[in-house]
Amino acid sequence: MSMINEQEFKKLAGYNNETCISTFIPTQRAGKEVLEEKNKKHLNSQWNEIRKKLKSDKVADETIEKIGNPILALIDDRDFWRHQSDGLAIFASSEFFENYTLPVNFEAYHYISTEFYVKPLVPVMTGDGRFNILSIQLEDVKFYETSKYSISQVEIDDLTPSRLEERVGFDYKEKALQFRTQGEGGEKTQFHGHGGNERDENVEIKQFFRAVDQGLKDYLTKDKLPLIVFCQDHLFPIYKDANTYNHLIDKVISGNPNDTDMLGIQQKALEIAEPYLNENRNEKIKKYKELSKTENTSSAVSDIISSVYQGKVDTLFIENRAEIWGNFNEDQMKVEFSDQQENGNISLLNLAAKKTIEMGGKVYLVEHEFMPNTESKMNALLRF
Template identity: 50%
Template sequence: MSLISEKEFQELAGFNNEVSVSIFIPTERAGKDVLEEKSKTHLKSLWKEIKNKLEKKEVSKDKIEKLDEPIQELLNDKGFWRHQSDGLAIYVAEDFFRKFTLPLKFDTHYYINREFYLKPLVPLFSGDGRFYLLSLQVENVEFFEASKYSITPVKIDDLTPARLEDTVGYDYEEKSLQQKSSASSMGQQAMHGHAGADRERKNEIFRFFRAVDQGLHSLLQEEKLPLLVACQDYLFPIYKEANTYDNLYPEAVTGNPKDTDMLGLHQRAWETIEPLFEKQKRDKLNQFHDQNGKTAVSIHDILPGVHQGKVDTLFLDRNAEIWGTYNEDKMKVDIQEGQRNGNFSLMNWAARNVLNQGGNVFLLDEEQMPENSSKMNAIFRYS
């Protein structure tokens, strides 16, 4: 279930056209509203309003018709409207159309400018809430890239053994059964042999897990995200011993992974690892208050810092907007009251660039902002 990838985000962030339209509407997962296609009706009504706005902006009739074509196709797609999440984001321009069904509850909103509006997508990427998930069974290994809102299988067949037999040979189960049979027939003497069999079994699993660890090594090192393991209780201590990856999460998703589907596994995985990312946000908020010379609350200081790649963390008031322009040559900010021809959302510009630079962006309610006299706060990587 990949909702929106970093590659897709980069595509949207780099897009620029004479007329680019971003649309956000809340949707429902099930119930009467789905049956009655309320979300479809909502989009249809909003799109009519957008077309009127485009006409007032003196966009040509031909261009509006080209923008209209994919929207009409979407409105007529009955199957699409039966399978929704919490929110729908649409990005449309001439010869460009993308739609994303997302577990984010949007306020109804649209944005018309040269660039696309990405600020509402920040929760999908904020705080770098991404992690690796390794599902371990002795008979099966699966690997995923995940975040709070998504889980995507990653093919690792060419990197790791798929099951224990691939590492220790196909006689391990037969040997285990023989040893158990021997233990039951030979009494106390065989109990020592059974303990030895347990040690041998553990060693076999250890060798299997070490092979998995080594096979994943190059993949894990690409981004060094936290690695969360899902496995039965008795297996996790063995994997921890076999593991050589520095960013292994110290707790596991317990229980047999085969007892749930991918979405159930994802839910349990997020419940397990969420404290890590909540701690990261708290740490950033605390860092803001502790960093005297490396913080800023004025947009006139923050945007040049964003431009220079100096911003480590950006805090934005989720319900606010700042309109204006930024002159990159002069590194000068000009703030204006409301949207007008030639200006753009400075919050959107800042969020897009900080995420592209590998920084953190958090959307907060006004009262949660570190310094809530400003709609934008920042922590710099350096002064």
């Protein structure tokens, strides 16, 4: 899966060419639609529409061919279509081509301009909805940085013991607390030995879990993100007892981590993390409403865009599925509005979104009814 990071987002946001194509389609991961090549047909349909529009705009045939060749190659790549997520984003010019398979439910859309249309990628770049996953067994420890749209493993071998024996000593088995993990159904780890009892076993496990907790302490407290644990059910109470991190979620991903791939782990974790994903966004909306009668908020598009370029915007709220067309003169700090896309104008929402992120602000795509000020398609919480 080709995910997108901040560096790639900024590369797309800063790219300009005489003809830039941005296209988005929803995709299916599996099932009847994949077998019937629905994803492939959807992209082919989008490209046909784009090509007709380019021709009507009198774009040179050579330019259209250069833009279309990698798209057509993608359409014919059968292996590519076997590995899809929820959405496909493509960015192309005569000199540039990138595609991203993302867990984002895009609506089918294409945009032709001198810039790329990156607004639909904002949810991936928001940074909120981030959390960590600790996959822990007595013989294995893994750690993941995760969001609604991505998951990546973080190497922690230099921070924590990777298995129980490293913490309690390699004479652990010789001391008769040998263990074996049942492979099916997340069954309880069984201990065997000379006179060992459950209390002794739990003490040893707690020592191991405490070492993991302490090893991750500095890393976790840096961002204070929610932590979700993936382990067998009977181990979680012991981990909670050993834990000192204040943002541990009190619900476990139960089962055997060995039975689940990385994307499966992410999906299981999202079911638990969902209530926490929009906390920061909701806090910002609440703050906007509290300050709505002060100079620290704005719903005037012209003022907001000027503030974005001056680095004054802390948080930008953009109405999802909405658009504002026009142009912005940076030298004069002046916005000109249009009723529709025409005569080389651009999406002002796209402009504001990419510039806000470039300037270090947060951007949220928000449904109309949840906008802080529903009378405007763009709201801004300004820096104090």
